[in-house]
Amino acid sequence: MTDVPTIRAIIREDYERWLPLWDGYNAFYGRSGSTALPPEITATTWARFFDADEPVHALVAESGGELIGLAHYLYHRATTAIAPLCYLNDLFTSESARGKGVGRALIEAVYAEARQAGSPRVYWQTHETNTTAQALYDKVADRSGFIVYRKTV
Incomplete structure (x- = not known):
């Protein structure tokens, strides 16, 4: 990667280049093979990026015509703030882009959004x-100290 990446909103034409990043992200977290996400989740996630009624958004990092990173984020209400909070749901860079500032650039772009x-x-x-x-x-944010609990229901 020699080009400085461009961080931009995802567009419909990105699907074929976004999908390998999405698959890589899910594989990183053990969601592949027999534990892969059902195709309808990927299809619904993709559709939400382009639905004005959905609070879900996506940014991509592009360099040399190749997508090298993604950031998916959403806004939600909270009982501790009036304005919606922003949850950075997914962040992933291609292996070749790691350690080159792409993740930081995507986080900073989410901050700006x-x-x-x-x-x-x-x-x-x-x-x-x-x-x-x-x-x-640890360089771009503060640790909250909170521990996440969850239960499938």
Whole structure:
């Protein structure tokens, strides 16, 4: 990668170049093979990016005509703020783009989008074993100290 990446909103024509990044992100978190997301989840996620009634958005990093990273984020209401909060749901870069500032550029672009939308905060979570990403996250955000609990219902 020699070009400085362009960070931009996703467009419908990006699907074929976005899908390998999405698949890579899901594989990274163990959602592949027999545990892969059903195709309808991918299709619905993609459709939400282009639905004005959905609070879900996507940015991509592009360099040399190739998509090398993605950031999916959404806005939601909270009981502790009047303006919607911004949740950075997914962040992923291609292996060849890692360590070259692409992840940071995508995070900074989400920050800019959140500011423009009037959101007072951007937050996200990562797996405790994802120490490589945490090295970046510790530079661009504060750890909240919260522990996530969940239960499938």
